[in-house]
Amino acid sequence: MIGIIGAMQEEIDLLLGALEDAVEMQRSGIRYVAGSLHGRKVVVCKSGVGKVNAAICTQVLIDRFNVNKVIFTGVAGALDPGLEIGDIVVSSSSLQHDIDVTALGFARGVIPYQETSDWAADEALVKAAREAGDKLFPGHIRTGKVLSGDQFIADRDLVARLRDELNGSCVEMEGASVAQVCAMNEVPYVVIRSISDKADGSADVNFAAFTVTASNRSFAIVDEMLQHLDE
Numbered sequence: 010m011i012g013i014i015g016a017m018q019e020e021i022d023l024l025l026g027a028l029e030d031a032v033e034m035q036r037s038g039i040r041y042v043a044g045s046l047h048g049r050k051v052v053v054c055k056s057g058v059g060k061v062n063a064a065i066c067t068q069v070l071i072d073r074f075n076v077n078k079v080i081f082t083g084v085a086g087a088l089d090p091g092l093e094i095g096d097i098v099v100s101s102s103s104l105q106h107d108i109d110v111t112a113l114g115f116a117r118g119v120i121p122y123q124e125t126s127d128w129a130a131d132e133a134l135v136k137a138a139r140e141a142g143d144k145l146f147p148g149h150i151r152t153g154k155v156l157s158g159d160q161f162i163a164d165r166d167l168v169a170r171l172r173d174e175l176n177g178s179c180v181e182m183e184g185a186s187v188a189q190v191c192a193m194n195e196v197p198y199v200v201i202r203s204i205s206d207k208a209d210g211s212a213d214v215n216f217a218a219f220t221v222t223a224s225n226r227s228f229a230i231v232d233e234m235l236q237h238l239d240e
Contacts (some may be wrong), residue, residue: 010043010076010077011052011053011078011238012052012054012070012080013051013054013081013231014053014055014056014063014066014067014081015053015055015082015224016063017055017057017083017183017224019224019229020055020082020224020228021053021054021055021168023224023225023228024231025042025132028046030044033196035171036073036131037065037066039055039056039066040058040161041070041074045226047234049235051130052070054070056183058183059159059182059183060182060183061086061186063081063182063184063187064189066187068188068194069071070151071191073108077197078196078198078203079196079198080198080201080231081183082201082227082230083203083227084181084205084219084220084224085155085205086162086163086168086179086181086204086205086206086207087178088156089122089151089153089172091201092151092207092224093149094204094205094207095219095223095226096150096204097149097201097202097203097230098151098178098201098202099139099142099152099199100130100155100184101129101135101136102127102129102130102155103155103157103184103188104128104154104156104185104191105126105157105185106130106175106222107157108120118175128185128188128198130188130200133197134238135152137237137238138199138201140214141223141229141230141231141237144233145226145230146229153177154175155177155179155180155184155200155202156179156181156185157183157184160172160182160214161182162180164218169170182204184200187200188200201227201230203226203227205219206219
């Protein structure tokens with residue numbers, strides 16, 4: 010079974026509408042809808058915003074639904090100046106930018122005393138997402154590091170620091186926690202983020218206007234992926 014997570018309702022509405030034989034259940038305050046898409050068993054859920062919500066949601070998917078793959082889909086702010094609204098970032102890896110133990114000599118983003126803090130996405134899932142994106146939206150797909158933190162980034166100076174210090178392509182609020190839970194449970198994952206704003210202080214203009222468009226693109230890629238993924 011494949012777990013598909015979005016943080017907001019707009020990010021999962023199209024997936025829910027496409028499900029066949031849907032069965033709904035509640036766990037840990039989160040609604041999970043199991044069913045099939047293109048003949049594949051999936052469970053779709055809205056995690057809620059933030060790393061704790063996303064981590065709990067992912068662990069329930071693994072423990073209760075025994076998923077063997079996790080796809081996180083939705084929107085993000087661009088860090089890479091070459092990204093435009095509507096472009097898609099497929100995660101090469103994910104890191105929590107708001108982990109800051111620099112006062113004790115650790116680099117920003119490093120979780121002390123852990124083997125890794127930058128979790129690589131599954132190569133097969135990345136390949137499938139890239140192929141789907143290149144087919145549907147040629148010229149608008151990038152692979153890059155996704156940065157996550159419990160902050161909505163809207164400051165140009167912070168954007169520059171995240172890009173330069175951590176080599177981030179885009180920034181959001183959930184993906185790295187999904188990645189960490191998946192890594193700890195040895196479950197493959199990928200994050201697919203459609204750019205809804207430039208993370209530069211203009212989000213009040215861009216975010217609402219482009220969230221639906223960006224979410225539609227993310228859905229289209231996931232839908233295409235599911236038709237070609239190996240079980």
